[in-house]
Amino acid sequence: MVDLNHLSNDGRTYIACKTLPENGGLFAYVAVTVGGNTGCWVNCCGRPIPTPVVKPIDLKVEMSSAPKKICEQEDKVYQLTAEVRAILSNRRSQESRMLTYEFFKRLLNNIEQEMLSEEDPNSTACHDPHVEALLEKLIVESKGCENFNPRLFKRIKMLSLLKKRLKNMLQEIEDRNQKLSNHVIASTSPILSLLSPASTCSNSMTEMMWQGALMEKPTSKMADTLAKTYPACVVKMLLALLARERRKIINQLQVKQENLVASVKRDLFNEIKKGIMAYKVARQEWVDVMRVVMHYNKIKESLAEKDLGGSSNNTKSDYLQETIHKEIEDTKKRLDKGNRKNEKLQDDICELNKSIHVITEKIELEQVQAEDQLRAFQNEICTEKSLIMNRTQTISKLEKMVKATQK
Template sequence: VFGGSPCSIEPSEWLNDTDLTIQHKESPADKPGRTYIATRTLPNGQGAFAYVGISLTGDDWMNSSLAAGDTSMQKLDAQFGRKLNEEVPQYEMEKILAKQKNPQEREKVSTFYDTLLQIVADELNCKAPEFNETVEGLLEQLIEDLKAKGQYNCCYDNLDDYERRMELLMTLYDRIKIRRDKVACREEILDDIEEKMMPHLFEVSEIEPDDEYQLPAAMWQQAIEKMPNRKQMAALKETYPNPIVERFVVYLAALKEEIAERTHTRHERIATQMKKELRKESTRQKKDADRMEQMCLDTEKVYKAVTEHWKKKQVVEEQNRQQFNLPVSEHTRLYEELKEAALDTRKLVEEEAARGKFLTDQINSVAEQGETVKEIHEDAIKKCEHVNGKLLRNIKRLNHNIKLYETRISDIKNMGDTTKTNVKNLIAGVKESEF
């Protein structure tokens, strides 16, 4: 065990490449339960893999659970039918989306739920409740539902009336909110499906017989009759038994025919809607053109009438000017000059008035600024006077203290002089006593 490592390691027998060879001959060895093994090594020593096969008796097809499957036509028909029914056809989705309400109706439903939630929330927040028949009816239905589920007696019987109503309102609030969220989620899902799957058609309305359009059915015949090519059929037959492949081809043709019919119907509907929209658009534009033509005719009549009236007026004015062409008098000339001078003076007065108004505004602005400065100066003067008053009071207080100190110094000086005199007299008395 603890010896040195060998220089070379012999590979195991199962690592050798072994090809699977099956000899089709009748022999006693060909019995059920024989095992066939094929191994293959990966290049560059990356590993190996193997295939193991077990022979069984009979021709039954094996399913994924290693049990013989039923390949009868009835079984295959049931399996394929169930598989097809699992997928929702697009025309069924169209029926579902056709029952969807318009955005205005959906907004009303959302507003209804929001109003109910607000009413219940107001009562829960101890605001003045108003009797609402819908809320009371929902509470009655909630109580019946809780009683039917056996949840009312255990949770609400022991509460007084106020607490019971509050608990019921909270439960009702949660259920209404969940219902509103479900409706909103459902509408979002349907809108998303409609946006992704449904074609953007025109508005839905009654279709007139002239707008109906039918496409030739031959355009889909080739798509229906086209079968898988030889390579695909060979791959199917190698993977699945023949009954399943045959049934798959039958169902493939049926499904392609169903898809073609739906597509054909949809294309006819689109063509019909386009034809209807084109007819409506042409009718509307024709009405607009007729209206514009009538407006043009009316305008032309008015223009002709105005032109004729203007020409007549010009002729009459020319005749009057030629008939009453009198020289202008001096009085008239002076009047015109005075009129022009008055107009000029009026303009000057208006300009001066505007200038005066501007100057008045400037003066008022300066006066306001002066008042502001005056108020500031008065405040400063008052502050200075207050400070000066304090200084004067302090000076008076200091002068009084100085006088007191001077009096005290004078008294001290007098006391010193008296003491000095007494000392001198005492010294003199001592000297006299010595003699």
């Protein structure tokens, strides 16, 4: 036995072992200090002494790492919770995010109008101050690049670059919203009947088929005859086989019908969602057109009330009217585009209604075929029952004849 002593990492526990002379045994000493933040050791007289020094002959004592792992896990959870709270505290509200998204869309529309006006040399449209500020920032950012000369770049190219950046930002926002909506739909899928119709919709035809097929059992007389003619295990197996086959057929028909209904409802839900989005876009275009028209009417009324006799005033009025007419023409173009989208959407809705009508007819035909097939199965069961009755009667007659011959 090797002599050893051990001191814990915190300096509060001391262990020492010593072999007795002439192999008389082993002596072990354990000392623990409590109180205070550090180890406090005293000698036999009660005087403080330094902390024992660990020697190289000490054995390595392995300590359990479970509490340390638990503490590390708790620290990680606390850190993750703090990070999530920090992110959520900096997140804007839903209304502000929606307003930002609408602002970016309007800004993108204004950039497109600026590009159209740049292509037209006779255009007299006013520049958007927000677009001008963004162009200035873009030029300042581009000055840091090597071999950059703002004079070599036309305004249309800078607008195109700015348009691409805004499109990327809008695409990121739409992708993030789509992911959030997908998570919401996935978390609330048991509530949405369009996503799981088989578990929430009641099918009277299927219930009738189940009741008519599964509750079909032999009569008491037939059961007695089968029990007398065949062993009980054979009769039980026969009834179980009949019930299993009926259940298998009905399950196949039910799964086929539920899959068809689910696919139809899923397609209908997607088309309705697309139609609502197209309607919102068209309505926004209409609101923009009405805003321009109302603004034009107000300006026209104010000009009619005032007496503009000078040529300079007439020139300003003509310039203002030309600008307003230009804006109205651009808005009409957007309105025509929205109307074409609406017409295409109406055509798609008509096609969808036709496809739904065809699928509904197919479902009704499948239901009629299922009922006919079920009726045929029931007739076959009745035929088998009558055959079994005839056989039992024949068996009883033969038994009587055998008894008569034996007598």
